[in-house]
Amino acid sequence: MAALWAAFVLSTLVAVFSLTLTLALARRVRVLVTQVNRFLPVSEGDGLPDPGTPLPEFTVKSSDGTVISRQSFAGPQRLFIFLTTGCSSCTDQIPVIQQLRLPEQPVVVVIGDEQQRFAMAAQLADAAQVVQEEDEGPLATALELREFPAVLVLGEAVVTAATHSVKSALAKLATPVGV
Structure with a gap:
């Protein structure tokens, strides 16, 4: 019975450690995405022509x-x-x-x-x-x-x-x- 409790405690500790590691990784990815987005060109929004687009003949x-x-x-x-x-x-x-x-x-x-x-x-x-x-x-x-x-x-x-x-x-x- 003691071995069963030891296995339960060990598996719980591994699960908590895994969850903590996953949350830390997710937070780090969010920070990295924010940093990368600062260097990307800002668009006024979709659906508009880009600067430099020539006007078509009409x-x-x-x-x-x-x-x-x-x-x-x-x-x-x-x-x-x-x-x-x-x-x-x-x-x-x-x-x-x-x-x-x-x-x-x-x-x-x-x-x-x-x-x-x-x-x-x-x-x-x-x-x-x-x-x-x-x-x-x-x-x-x-x-x-x-x-x-x-x-x-x-x-x-x-x-x-x-x-x-x-x-x-x-x-x-x-x-x-x-x-």
Whole structure:
């Protein structure tokens, strides 16, 4: 009987030691992952093109009939904003866009249900060149956008910065501007 108790105590001690070792190892791995993540590039989020991505060839008409193409973004810097109807974060961007005072109006692509697109486009008509697009339209698809709002800072028809906020994009413009 004493041998049985000795085996029980020994196996319990081995199990506790193994558990302690496993927890210590897990904590050390967590610390190492945190240290490694500090050196990885920080992304604004998935669903946005990377800086350096060239704008694909396209030609569309804005709500006021202006033809907008890749060449419309050939200048030093311009905002290209994608909003979807029914997206609260997108709706939050509208007042910011309405207050923008930029050398060139931003181009805003409104995506979604036709009736809601018209309403959102009407709110933005004085502040931006507005293009309306159905869900999974050609512009958003060509740029592989998966999350909205998407705000691209373009220079010479190349993405220089991408974010989910107009205010964040303004901070990334080469020339400071007011809101």
